[in-house]
Amino acid sequence: MSLVNPDLLKERSGVSFPNEELTLFIFGGPEETKKKRWLISLLDVNKNPVLKNEDKHFIPRDKYYIRSLEKMKKLFQIKKQHDIDGEDWNFLLLSTGEPMLPILHDVLFIPTLEGQMSHEQLEKWIPLAKDYAIFGCYAQTELGHGSNVRRLETTATYIHETDEFEIHSPTLTSTKWWPGGLARTSTHAVIFARLIIDGKDYGVHSFVVQLRGENHKPLPGIDVGDIGPKFGFNNIDNGFLRFTHVRIPRDQMCMKFSKVSRDGKYSTPSHAKVVYGTLVTARIYLVERSSFALAKALCIAIRYSLVRKQGNDTTNNHNESIVLDYQFLQYRLFNSLSIVYTLLFVGKWMKDLNEINEKKISEGDVSLMADIHSISSGLKALCTDLVMESLNDIILACGGHGYLRSSGIPSIVDDYAQSPIVEGDNTILQLQTGRYLIKAFENAKNGRPTPATLFYLKDYSRILSERSSATTWEELTDPNEQIKALTHYHTRILAKLISNLEESSKNHPQGYEGAKSDYMIDIINVSRAYCYTITITSANEGLESIKTTYSNIYPILRVLINLFFSNYIIKYSGEFLLDNYFNSNHIKIFELGIKNCLKTIRPDAIGLVDSWEFSDNMLNSALGRYDGNVYEALYNWAKLDPSNLAQEKGEYIGYNEVLKDIYSKEYLKGINRSKL
């Protein structure tokens, strides 16, 4: 066991709050904390060396995949031994520090079956799936179609004679493309295909198809494989899948809602949309988890920035500065820290709202459905965008060493980079949220009811007339003032958008719908501004609600939320100055306030990342180690590189193959200068 770096020790002793309290808050209370700590302890690499992530950057992709399967096997054992399920299981997977295949089976495949299969079907399939006797993937996207699900091309044609569906990929572009776990792992897939009966196309429905048989061999008519290496996420086998007239029994169409009878009769209930319901859950999951990836990267960056000393030695009594003492680095990293904690509140809020909705639905009340759908879309986009931007900044903020895989940051970045795309492309999600806002505002304008979460739109004229009367930092960052400012802003640009749309649609050949296509930028701005409002609102309300229960961490979290808010105002200052909601004096107060926040956060920085209790194996980072001994770690890690191991045996990779030839210049002997 190495000793902890003395600089880090000192930092840890200077934190203004007890870490324990912050951990309790992050993990969700004493019970949850106890459980989560226990779950993390199950992953101890001393007991389970197979869970070590250390060499992942040195091994080729196929080996990396196999290594992940071995981890998965170990996790299944742990799961069975300790009867872990549901959210605990997800947390366990997350805590391995790597993308884990079971997520695809447990968070996409099973919930899709649960959402779309009839009772009898569930009785057959769920036990198999829960037992991992079969392994499934979610196969919706095709080479030619991702976002526009209505245009999927795979067909499922009902064959009266045999009471089967024939699954077929009529074109190259109909090849299923992307499903995670499809390429090598899955035995089954839930696929989305056009239902065809007697030549009539009933649109996209879901079916369960077995992909592989004995010894894992693909079944006849099934062309399945890996789509190749990706930016990140390379231990996951995203695959392609092509069907050549593959038959499945009729009862493998998911028939909770739409049904096909033995005589080929199609029936469907009135409420559609439900087919893609899994994605809403997946989006909510992305919102909930958005702070997590960022917290990991920041834990690395902040620990490193507290042991890295560089520069300033001419003015600083000939001692070099701890780099986190530089204002600009604080500015970069603490802004990200403010995002982490703000999103933590949003995630909790989203989760609660979803639970309320689910309870309502179980009571037959669908009044929150549309809200949940739109809010989760817009928030998924906002949260993943914010995290992605921050991650891209963090990798650069660590200087050269952050660029090394052994820093742990590159894989956080490239694994996460899919999040703005999957479970709905962020642009498209924001357009959906924007449309919902447009409709809500039109309703408000015409005195019709608005969705519950947008109740305030009925007061839009009052909101538009408001200006800030605050004159101090305290007043400006008062929770109500924060919410008021953002509500004003999104309402203003929403109102402006509506009047622009009304005006333009008069001359647009495709009317109102057509006009919208000229205002896509504005629609997305509106969605963003609205989701920022939700974010600021839920963070402030969430924080105020814990003021007494978590009184020791309240002050620093208040600073972080204020910082998030102030950065927002400064970033969009033009929008607030435009109609004099704020004036130049307000802006000055915000700018100064931001600098003061940085100063306040500085001594607490280490506590704010330590409290997440990430294990060293999970961070898998030479720079982010708990003990802060970064240089030893970088050096020892490098020594494991295959080329260094080879060199120890006297093999110089590249030398015999090529370099020898180059340095001897033999290979140039025959070559003479040609005339131009």
Next chain:
Amino acid sequence: MSLVNPDLLKERSGVSFPNEELTLFIFGGPEETKKKRWLISLLDVNKNPVLKNEDKHFIPRDKYYIRSLEKMKKLFQIKKQHDIDGEDWNFLLLSTGEPMLPILHDVLFIPTLEGQMSHEQLEKWIPLAKDYAIFGCYAQTELGHGSNVRRLETTATYIHETDEFEIHSPTLTSTKWWPGGLARTSTHAVIFARLIIDGKDYGVHSFVVQLRGENHKPLPGIDVGDIGPKFGFNNIDNGFLRFTHVRIPRDQMCMKFSKVSRDGKYSTPSHAKVVYGTLVTARIYLVERSSFALAKALCIAIRYSLVRKQGNDTTNNHNESIVLDYQFLQYRLFNSLSIVYTLLFVGKWMKDLNEINEKKISEGDVSLMADIHSISSGLKALCTDLVMESLNDIILACGGHGYLRSSGIPSIVDDYAQSPIVEGDNTILQLQTGRYLIKAFENAKNGRPTPATLFYLKDYSRILSERSSATTWEELTDPNEQIKALTHYHTRILAKLISNLEESSKNHPQGYEGAKSDYMIDIINVSRAYCYTITITSANEGLESIKTTYSNIYPILRVLINLFFSNYIIKYSGEFLLDNYFNSNHIKIFELGIKNCLKTIRPDAIGLVDSWEFSDNMLNSALGRYDGNVYEALYNWAKLDPSNLAQEKGEYIGYNEVLKDIYSKEYLKGINRSKL
């Protein structure tokens, strides 16, 4: 040869200008174009299959390195055969589509020797180096010190007895760390070490050290190896290097300026700083090349967005839209396109200025030196930041397929991600530029002379009092108005900074210098604003100067520069509204103008990327192919994945190793639920 996708064919026929004219401009005139086309033709993969990049994502790192050496060997043959050198050689290397090792030798190692060695030394070393009989790297950075070069720890102690230097790494943190080409390729290094004579430390100097001897074996006392995999740049062998009392002859200290005589006497000329001069050249190179990486990524993204059809089929006569017809995607990609062309002008300007400077220096006139230093620092930071932000956006703008390595975009992103860090961390560079601006302004304020490029600061009070009187888009985007707006802005915040510094320094224990540390954010903002001014100025002046010679492309380039400018104003609108330089009406005009620019650019988009004449091998992208047959390419490429090749032979990677066990559930038999 596959047929060109008809959508692309149609797009190509609708471009408003002849591509040829734009290519001439990009390549720098008819002569240069002819030469560059010839250089590109030398890389034809049909003639030189070893130059193919196709499988680079499927092979492990060691193989990737060897493959690059094979390419290097082929390039050396081509170089010799056609007597290619200087910029042509750099262009050839760049056109391979991959990071190429010789860059490190030719752009860092040789110029360092040239800049720092005496005549006699050059006579010995340069022929060897030019011939690649030795291969060198630039070894400055250490584990513990990158930006703060003054604190490097490696020592070079003069040994009177033997007339040698003893090179030693006294600590772990003194290990050289990062030099490209060091780990496996280099035979020699130019290293930076503290010169110690008779116990006295003379600071950091440069020395040439041989690293490897016969059969490439590291020489005694030299511990050299690879620092391990990185975010990108993985065919390059960045290395570590530790010395244990290694002796080199005295004449391997670079002695152009500072000298050590046989009797251990040290002498040095008055002007210091020169030691790190190579980095200025390298920065200028990064500025010049910044548009290139972005153009590559955009070429892929725009071609793909013109063949990808997705959505909008309900309003669009049941045809799906070409995704580049969506306003928001135009907004994202054309903003990047405006950056490409703006930076192309900046690069040309920077290059010209550098040539003027070099000419002056050769005539003994160093008056431009400080300008070049500061401008190249700030511009390097601005350009690489802009490109990095754009690249991060482009990878997300392509939907799911952009996330695949076969899209070609991920490697552009992760190879480029080092640019904001290397040759000077962007933060630190901007602080340098900021300091130079502070000094210049103080001079102006006190009636002392300002640097040539900042001549206008003497009129600062007039500049500060200016407001825009423009009332139309044409007036607002008039070249002079663009320059005026940015000059006003950076002068205003510079003046504000100075007055803040003066005020704060009164109470700051470390005075003015200390006060600066509380204004780092502001100093960096000033540097950015100033470099934007240079950017806008050089782009507008550059463009106006080709108005008649390149009259067919002038109109679209004008739109692109206007778009760049307008986006800037909108992004920083708060700053311009704050002192009423612009008013809300101006902002409205800019917002509308941006949308109009997008419309104008849309039909020319394909021409604006095609004209760069990137070869398919260079882009190495299934999405960016010239023929637009993206789906075939994605599919065929995936088929090459090793796991798919194995499967064709009946081997299912992961199955026998692990999955079999999992699906049989044998491995769970012994495991029983434990009690909590």
